[in-house]
Amino acid sequence: MENYSDFDKLTLTLFENKISSFVDNSNGSILKSFHERLTKKSLPKIYIIKENNLFLYIGTTTQSLTTRFRYGLNATGKNGYHGYKWKTSKTIQLYVWCFQSMSKQQIENIEAELAFLIRTKTGKWPLKQNEIHFNNEFDNGKEIAEKMLIHIQ
Numbered sequence: 001m002e003n004y005s006d007f008d009k010l011t012l013t014l015f016e017n018k019i020s021s022f023v024d025n026s027n028g029s030i031l032k033s034f035h036e037r038l039t040k041k042s043l044p045k046i047y048i049i050k051e052n053n054l055f056l057y058i059g060t061t062t063q064s065l066t067t068r069f070r071y072g073l074n075a076t077g078k079n080g081y082h083g084y085k086w087k088t089s090k091t092i093q094l095y096v097w098c099f100q101s102m103s104k105q106q107i108e109n110i111e112a113e114l115a116f117l118i119r120t121k122t123g124k125w126p127l128k129q130n131e132i133h134f135n136n137e138f139d140n141g142k143e144i145a146e147k148m149l150i151h152i153q
Contacts, residue, residue, distance in 0.1 A: 004150075017074050038096055043098055046148070051093070062104070
């Protein structure tokens, strides 16, 4: 059983397609980079990006967040990928949950349920969402998404 109140909450400042500062919102400390667990490879993660209380994006990755964000912030459209639509934001709030024991399909199911819950509660999909991976492979996805969303509203 995962602990949905155990997540990372950071404020990131962006400058010229790079993260220029990391602040841990749980204690106000300034960090040099992401928390160690967020840089682990092969560890499934769900992350939510907010700006001024607006939901911008929900993503999943098994990569290190350092690698994933570098790719999404630096993409120029080569090979068709333009990167994150929110990469021009100046300051964002990042919420990240790590899931030791879930498959890619389960994580993507939770991602879709989170996007739908946000749409239901706000009337809008996450504002800078590129795509959502829908599937019906995990019966507990909606319940988990609800538990996660409670912590960041």
